[in-house]
Amino acid sequence: MSSESLQPAPTLCRRTLLAALGGAGLAATLTACGGSDDSSSGSAGSSESSGSGSSGSSGGEALAKTSEIPEGGGKVFADQGVVVTQPTAGDFKAYSTVCPHQKQRVNSVDNGVITCPAHGSQFSVTDGSVEKGPATSGLTAAKVMVDGDSIMLM
Template structure:
């Protein structure tokens, strides 16, 4: 065999496994940092009023609203925090995830005692998050809040 045919028969140099792992690690770190980045957007409620969304209450969680901002028999969606806070009866406050269990869309309204998902019209009770109208078949997940005085804090 000639030296020319030997050169053609040699495989192309392989990419080093360390190079691939290093590239994937750098890409993963960039993605993780991007995903963990915060937002300066302080709008969070469906009513358009401003909440103290960057402050913390004495419980260490994020302050959501004053109790006076949550209507009796209704509630308010805090889209940035992915929580809806309701007041089924005077002085009783509940919180639920805004993620609809049907297809993981976000509920966006509270009206007439019902929390509504705009995607397919599922409706949930402000009292316990249970399904009032499908297609969802399971309740909204409960969320933890703390009410101290007139302040509602995400726990």
């Protein structure tokens, strides 16, 4: 073997390697974000829903049947990060499960209040406002709608 035929393997500089990896990551992100848009552009309404329902499918994720949410109470959907309440018959509302006090998750609805187990803050099922601190602001409203007998997370 002659020394002329042996060439050292090319080395990648750190900058070239990072640029290549960054480009691959960007391509993966754009691919994941692309595709069809299944979100409903007609859901610019309020964060609450009346029991009147609507016909047809408007997108969103079905959370529960209306019969599963007790009047004057509610139900926590931990996986979706939302609590749905029914303050009065046929009036469904939803809020984020994130307590504004220290970002812990509310986990129960009893006797007309949504409770955070971390420090005992309680929130109204009617409007998500603070009933008992230490939280000083209410729960953030989420968007739901009633479609027939289903409650849809928008």
